[in-house]
Amino acid sequence: MGIIEGHLEIDPPGGVPVWDVDPYDPEILVDPDSYYAELRAKGPFVYIPKYSILACGRHEETQEVFSDHERFVSSRGVGLQDFHLQKPWRPQSLVVEADPPYHSKTRKILMRALSPKATGALKERFQDAADRLIDTLLERGSFEAVAELAEAFPTSVFPAAVGLKKSNKRALIDYGAMVFNGLGPDNELRQKSMAMGPDIVPWIAEQCQRKNTKTDGFAATIFEAVDAGEITEEEGEMLVRSLLSAGVDTTVTGIGSALWCLASFPEQFEKLKEDPKLIRPAFEEVLRFTSPVHSFCRTANKDTSVAGVEIVKGTKILCVLGAANSDEQKWPNASKFDVSRKPMGHLAMGSGIHTCVGQTLARAEVGAVLTSIVKKVGQITLTGEAKWRPNNAIHALDKLPVAFKK
Numbered sequence: 001m002g003i004i005e006g007h008l009e010i011d012p013p014g015g016v017p018v019w020d021v022d023p024y025d026p027e028i029l030v031d032p033d034s035y036y037a038e039l040r041a042k043g044p045f046v047y048i049p050k051y052s053i054l055a056c057g058r059h060e061e062t063q064e065v066f067s068d069h070e071r072f073v074s075s076r077g078v079g080l081q082d083f084h085l086q087k088p089w090r091p092q093s094l095v096v097e098a099d100p101p102y103h104s105k106t107r108k109i110l111m112r113a114l115s116p117k118a119t120g121a122l123k124e125r126f127q128d129a130a131d132r133l134i135d136t137l138l139e140r141g142s143f144e145a146v147a148e149l150a151e152a153f154p155t156s157v158f159p160a161a162v163g164l165k166k167s168n169k170r171a172l173i174d175y176g177a178m179v180f181n182g183l184g185p186d187n188e189l190r191q192k193s194m195a196m197g198p199d200i201v202p203w204i205a206e207q208c209q210r211k212n213t214k215t216d217g218f219a220a221t222i223f224e225a226v227d228a229g230e231i232t233e234e235e236g237e238m239l240v241r242s243l244l245s246a247g248v249d250t251t252v253t254g255i256g257s258a259l260w261c262l263a264s265f266p267e268q269f270e271k272l273k274e275d276p277k278l279i280r281p282a283f284e285e286v287l288r289f290t291s292p293v294h295s296f297c298r299t300a301n302k303d304t305s306v307a308g309v310e311i312v313k314g315t316k317i318l319c320v321l322g323a324a325n326s327d328e329q330k331w332p333n334a335s336k337f338d339v340s341r342k343p344m345g346h347l348a349m350g351s352g353i354h355t356c357v358g359q360t361l362a363r364a365e366v367g368a369v370l371t372s373i374v375k376k377v378g379q380i381t382l383t384g385e386a387k388w389r390p391n392n393a394i395h396a397l398d399k400l401p402v403a404f405k406k
């Protein structure tokens with residue numbers, strides 16, 4: 001057997017439908033719903049010959065594969081490349097691309113840095129920043145919400161929360177897009193992102209150094225772990241890099257998608273205005289409904305089986321979180337955006353030991369923006385077509401023209 005897209009080429013397991021689809025086709029990436037539905041309808045797994053991978057999209061099996069870190073490891077890469085066979089384009093992440101026992105050590109440090117106490121302390125700062133931004137946008141009336149709200153908010157509060165001395169909005173956003181496009185095949189999206197590497201990667205690496213971080217952010221807690229002898233200086237810098245890789249694009253996407261949901265379903269916005277206690281579950285529903293991280297991979301580290309399907313060691317499995325989050329078997333009326341749904345068990349923040357370590361922070365950031373919108377904005381209207389931006393792992397808006405009225 002050979003290597004394809006950096007991983008082991010496999011034969012289709014018996015009984016698994018062969019589906020000649022390209023999950024990384026830009027048309028699917030911008031409008032994935034019918035692909036999600038067909039993937040689920042075909043069975044618990046499909047074999048995709050173009051990349052010689054298995055893909056799953058039903059909630060049950062997707063959760064099983066995504067959260068069973070013993071059989072389906074992350075250390076061999078959470079994209080198509082298998083790090084046992086090919087060198088990753090950047091030094092591999094010490095958290096999301098690591099397995100226990102090492103992962104337990106690095107994860108513990110990030111959990112300390114991003115603890116509810118540390119994030120809770122930022123609540124007021126986030127709310128003030130969100131209130132100021134929403135006031136400005138209300139005065140403007142019409143605006144392009146991806147650049148002026150979704151990107152503007154996290155890039156105004158997140159670098160300071162990490163403790164970066166310098167910020168560069170474009171570099172942070174483009175680096176995020178690069179990391180996520182890097183998880184796909186060697187297609188045009190990945191190539192274009194990688195071409196930005198020489199400009200961005202050295203800048204990011206420099207900001208992760210202790211001398212470029214302040215003593216009062218998440219980075220400071222990470223460097224305290226270095227001083228306590230838990231990890232080396234280099235590992236500390238790599239953990240700061242994890243925050244910059246995973247903490248910007250995802251939150252930008254979450255805010256853009258939340259606004260798109262409220263603009264597209266005005267009756268749900270009304271519900272939120274009537275009962276602001278629904279803000280928190282509403283964001284969970286945004287996550288379920290739009291799945292900012294649409295798919296991530298795992299690699300089988302032993303011969304095993306799931307749902308009766310034999311899976312050989314080395315198989316790459318594309319876990320399509322967006323399909324699992326819209327599975328009717330799990331979510332009745334899945335295609336309805338319902339702010340009162342309280343969608344426990346969605347996979348948008350992952351599942352198992354790798355569950356998003358920044359989720360409290362993400363909820364605090366998006367919560368501040370939603371609180372401000374619900375408090376101040378009377379009406380949100382789409383003033384043009386919302387456009388989605390293809391990315392190999394993220395389902396994000398590219399353009400969202402809207403108008404706010406008091």
Ligand code: HEM
Nearest residue numbers: 095096246247250251254292348349350354356357358362
């Ligand atoms: C709406 C916003 C966010 C979404 C949808 C999201 C989604 C996810 C998902 C799906 C995973 C699981 C990956 C896997 O199992 O392979 C994950 C892990 C992770 N996230 Fe987030 N994330 C968000 C915000 C953030 C923020 C703000 C940060 C940092 C400040 C962050 C840092 C991380 C890290 C470091 C991991 C790896 C955790 C581990 O492997 O133990 N994320 N995220």
